[in-house]
Amino acid sequence: MLLSLLAGLQADGVVRLGIMAERVHGLAPGLYSLESDGRLKLLHAKPLANELASACLGQAWMAQAALIVLVWANLPALELDYGPRAYRLAHLLSGQLGQRAYLAASALGLGCCGIGAFFDAEVDQVLGLTPDEHLLYLLAFGPVRK
Numbered sequence: 001m002l003l004s005l006l007a008g009l010q011a012d013g014v015v016r017l018g019i020m021a022e023r024v025h026g027l028a029p030g031l032y033s034l035e036s037d038g039r040l041k042l043l044h045a046k047p048l049a050n051e052l053a054s055a056c057l058g059q060a061w062m063a064q065a066a067l068i069v070l071v072w073a074n075l076p077a078l079e080l081d082y083g084p085r086a087y088r089l090a091h092l093l094s095g096q097l098g099q100r101a102y103l104a105a106s107a108l109g110l111g112c113c114g115i116g117a118f119f120d121a122e123v124d125q126v127l128g129l130t131p132d133e134h135l136l137y138l139l140a141f142g143p144v145r146k
């Protein structure tokens, strides 16, 4: 449910979505991109949770999450289409996605925490993004420890 909801939100192609699956029933751990038709495409299976948490100002708790949703964009390409407002648009859409992800998590009885504190170049490198792609936002999901 969560993934199909998020896949629909990237239909305009402004931002791209991916997930880092760590502890998801029926899904092998790894980094996936979420394609516009809702399919998950494995980008690589290397465990990255600790490296990602380290690039997010050492927020070690993130590595405990079952799933991390990643939002990124190709900013130079967006600027060709939207001009100087591209950067703002990409962040506004990331925020909308994040709010919907929080709602979906609540509906599923899961915890969700948006993460905006990260070292830009480091997270891009950990995720293996191309030089023009930049991570905008990420959200950690999972059962909340009682």
Ligand SMILES: Cc1cc2nc3c(=O)[nH]c(=O)nc-3n(C[C@H](O)[C@H](O)[C@H](O)COP(=O)(O)O)c2cc1C
Residues within 6 Å of the ligand: 059, 113, 114, 115, 116, 117, 118
């Ligand atoms: C844009 C954005 C960035 C955030 N970045 C972080 C973060 O880097 N680390 C963190 O622990 N929480 C982060 N949060 C989560 C907030 O600290 C807070 O838990 C969340 O907004 C829910 O607020 P509440 O707990 O008062 O309901 C972020 C939230 C938002 C909306």
